[in-house]
Amino acid sequence: MEGGIAMFENFMRQNSLKSLFLGGKRKSEGDENEDSPRPIPQLSLISNSVVARCSRILLLSTEELQRSFESEMSDHVKQPSSYARNLLEFCSYQALHVVTQRPDHLADKDFRRLTYDMMLAWETPGIGNVSLLKEAASHGNPVNDDEDGGSLFYTNSLSMAVQVDNKKTVGAEAFARIASACPAVADIITAHNLFDALTGPSGGQLHFLIYDKYLGSLDKVIKSAKSVSGQSQVSNLRLVEGEIIIDTDGTVPTQPVLQHIGVSAWPGRLTLTNHALYFESFGVGSYDKPVVYDLAQDLKQVIKPELTGPLGARLFDKAVLYRSTSVAEPVYLEFPELKGHSRRDYWLSISREILHVHRFIRKFNLKEIQQTEALSRATLGIFRYRAVREAFHTLPSHFKTLLAFELAEQLLGGDMILATLSTRLELLNSQSQKHDVAVGASSKNEKLRPGLSPFSFLTLTRLGFVLRKEKHVAEGTAFLASDVCVGERNPLEMAVEQSQSNSSIAEVARATVDQVKVEGIDTNMAVMKELLFPVVESVRRLQFLASWDDPLKSTLFLALTCYAISRDWIKYILSCSFVFLAALMMWHKHRSKGKPLEAFKVRPPPSQNPVEQLIALQQAVSQFETLIQDGNIILLKLRALLFAAFPQATDKVVLLLIFMAAVFTFVPMKYLFMLVFVEAFTREMPLRKESSDRLIRRTREWWFRIPAAPVQLIRPGESKKKK
Known part of the structure; x- marks a missing residue:
């Protein structure tokens, strides 16, 4: 068994996804019909296409996948109303658990099309979705193998190719359910915010071209961050074990980062790691010794936007203020640019994210693998944030940020998100024994192991980042390792949804507050006088x-x-007053019956x-x-x-x-x-x-x-x- 697993992993490293689906040689039509996966009657055309590709990835037949689903999943997941979608999720999550082990899966065009087809199939999983079947039949021309060397989307059992069509789009729920199973692509906490950032110009529907562009940008960002650590220009940074470089700015002499302390300013280079900020001022032919601003220690740090300028003048809104007990006076890091302050906003957000994740670690006293998983989650979030910024030149902010820990700090009830996340991190299993899903899924009697896997940490490790020196970390099963579970909603997802709902209500309330603000002391006094009329009249x-x-x-x-x-x-006067107010409010509620509140009329004083x-x-x-x-x-x-x-x-x-x-x-x-x-x-x-x-x-x-x-x-x- 172990030898077969090793051969399979070696095969995954040496071959692209195309070879998994098509094999190394062209087969005759008769052979194709014999070896082709059999369609599952409960699934739609595109769902059968996706399940067939998953079966080839897992080296299992579709019948074996269905039997594994029925034997391993609980009864409420196998209800007829949701059977097709849950079966699709079961196959998709196990296949994604395998393909995401490849370091270059983000660069693979077939991986992008496969995950996008999973989203399309998630929205139309069952046989009742005949509209998609007709669309696939009208648009589905097989891709020429001579042009592309074989296609992921050619499904022998269906005798046709189901291809990604530019006219087809997916919604937010499908994106969150599928993309969140790939930690590098999305985080369950910020998946809906990421979807909104990608679909802003398209009215809430994700096109494949946008999705493909996002993954391409994400792949470039990760490769750039990985290559920076090995360059000689950062060799003078003395990084501790498990510390990785996330981003660097100011390397171009014409666009430096300015450090202001008092009335003095120095140009230099700024580097952010998962533990600290490093500033290196320009020297003669090289950089001076870096100044370290530690974000991991409890130093009462404050990071916020600030105005700055020459000789301490407050002229330009392009700086970040850093203040802590380790520095004698506040430090201003200025990011000059000709127009706007997006460069500053980006560094402000990612610096706060690292600061917030370390506060989260200290608050819940996370140790070892739990701490590494939290840092990995924040690091992947910054990579996604940077990818969206570079690909689409947008920076989601406030309640729509793509950074999980910063979002938890901003949302109403964000502490519940962090508490739920800490509870899940406590379930991490750091045993050295491995469990391979591709082989384990074929066993009917094998029970699922309890606990979760450090999925974000494993993803960063596979992408080439070294955070721990441990040789083995248990990876768990596909549908328990990530933040998504087959047929179930993650408690973390429900906590985020509740917090976002409360925050949306607060946003609406804030909009009403902005509308009723009036200018002028006399006008505000007139409004206050009218509002306090019952009190004034009683007095x-x-x-x-x-x-x-x-x-x-x-x-x-x-x-x-x-x-x-x-x-x-x-x-009893105070108690009677409360009861009277409650009765008055209920009477107004019964009388209004949901009608909008009439505007409060005030006669303003002469202008x-x-x-x-x-x-x-x-x-x-x-x-x-x-x-x-x-x-x-x-x-x-x-x-x-x-x-x-x-x-x-x-x-x-x-x-x-x-x-x-x-x-x-x-x-x-x-x-x-x-x-x-x-x-x-x-x-x-x-x-x-x-x-x-x-x-x-x-x-x-x-x-x-x-x-x-x-x-x-x-x-x-x-x-x-x-x-």
């Missing part, structure tokens, strides 16, 4: 009752309030010219300054009383505090509250008005006699001169 009515202009209403209100206080009903607006602003600032001054005076007088600067007043305050302490100790709280209410409410009562005014006047005169504590302002220059 006005209380003031009317407290003024005793209508003695009967005031007396009745005073009696009812005192009775409520004596019966301890006051504590003012810029000079009048400046004068109004100056008056508002002056009034605010006066309020602050009055507050400071009150605090300074209290300080004088505390430190006995006015002994006569201090004696009275001490006696008052002792009396209040005794009252609060021996008198029930409800009677104190009633006493305060009666005293405040009856000040304007005809029987008490004269004595109340006299008491308030004496208290104010006493307050005016209290001096304020002195204040001394020490200027920075004066303190230095004294020293």
Whole structure:
């Protein structure tokens, strides 16, 4: 068995995918009919074409694949309504597990067409999809073997070739289910965002030409990153074990990266690895010793966009600010370009992604293979982000970013995504024993091993990146190794969907906030006055009752309030208010029946010219300054009383505090509250008005006699001169 597996792996390395499907020699038509895979009755034409190609990849017949599916999968996956699609997923995932082991699978045109056909078949898996059958019959002319050396899409059992047609497109769900099974192509967390980035100009439908262009760009990006590590220009970087170079900028002398510290600036080269940022300033004929900004340690790092310019001037929005406890002052990394700031935005995003993944590792205390898998996931995400940027000159941002860990930081409920991901990483199986799916799938009695495989790490390793020195890592089974499972939705995918749904609602709410913002202090005051009208009206009515202009209403209100206080009903006021508001909201909900809310009508004040607006602003600032001054005076007088600067007043305050302490100790709280209410409410009562005014006047005169504590302002220059 082991010898057969080794021969199969050697055969995979030495032969292209075409040789798997067509063999090394041309066969006669009779032989083709004998060896051709038999179609499965439940599947559509294109699904049978895909399953036939999967059977050749796995060296199994279609009947054996179907028997494996029925014996290994649970009953709910084999329901008639979803049987065809789940069988297609079963065959596709196992075949992709094999073909993605080839280091150059992204460069293979046949791999791209195979995965795209899998997406087409996923959307029309069953025999009821006759429209696709007719389209395939009308467009499906066999590819000439003399021109292309044999085609992946020639299916002997169907006596025709099902080819990728430029008019055919796939949707988001098909892309997410198939592409996510190839870690280099897509991540289950960002698969829908990637689909949106690829299909922006095409209205939400993915064409093969766009898909092919994306994979071609991704292949170039990965090969470029792999070649950079071996070049002599980065040999002065002392990388630790498992550290790989992700991207480099500033290698062209005409487009350097500028490092600003204080008022000084140095041009140089910036390199990002999966652990740190390295900046090397230009020297004489070479680069100086690199400055390391470690992103893996907990140094309270902050990375954000910032303005910069010559001599510290804030002129250009093209820089990234880095601040941590390891640097004495903030560091600005500027990315000059003639138009826009896409270059800066790209480096800002990928630097944050590495910072976020290391925070994720520390938060959930990931070790060894789990840590390596998380870093590999972030690295592959940056490669995809870079591929989309270079191929389509777009940079998805905010809730549509292609970087998994940055997306989790931005989405509402993103912490649930990270928690779900950490739970899945805990299931990683790092045993040294291997399990080959191509052979294991043919055994009926072999049970699936528990646990997941470090799929992203294995993918990077196959692509030529060295992250660990371990010789063997268990790879698991095809449909358990990746983030997609046959006939089931990944918990990670559901967490992302829920977070994106909440974030979409927040985006809609944010749009309404932007719409209702108005300009001008007077206009905003008018809007606030109308919104607070119920509160203002309630306060006005209380003031009317407290003024005793209508003695009967005031007396009745005073009696009812005192009775409520004596019966301890006051504590229920807040609860009754909440119940009243809830009932009011339900009444409005029943009355509106889903109708949009009517616009709040506000009559704006007369418009003012810029000079009048400046004068109004100056008056508002002056009034605010006066309020602050009055507050400071009150605090300074209290300080004088505390430190006995006015002994006569201090004696009275001490006696008052002792009396209040005794009252609060021996008198029930409800009677104190009633006493305060009666005293405040009856000040304007005809029987008490004269004595109340006299008491308030004496208290104010006493307050005016209290001096304020002195204040001394020490200027920075004066303190230095004294020293």
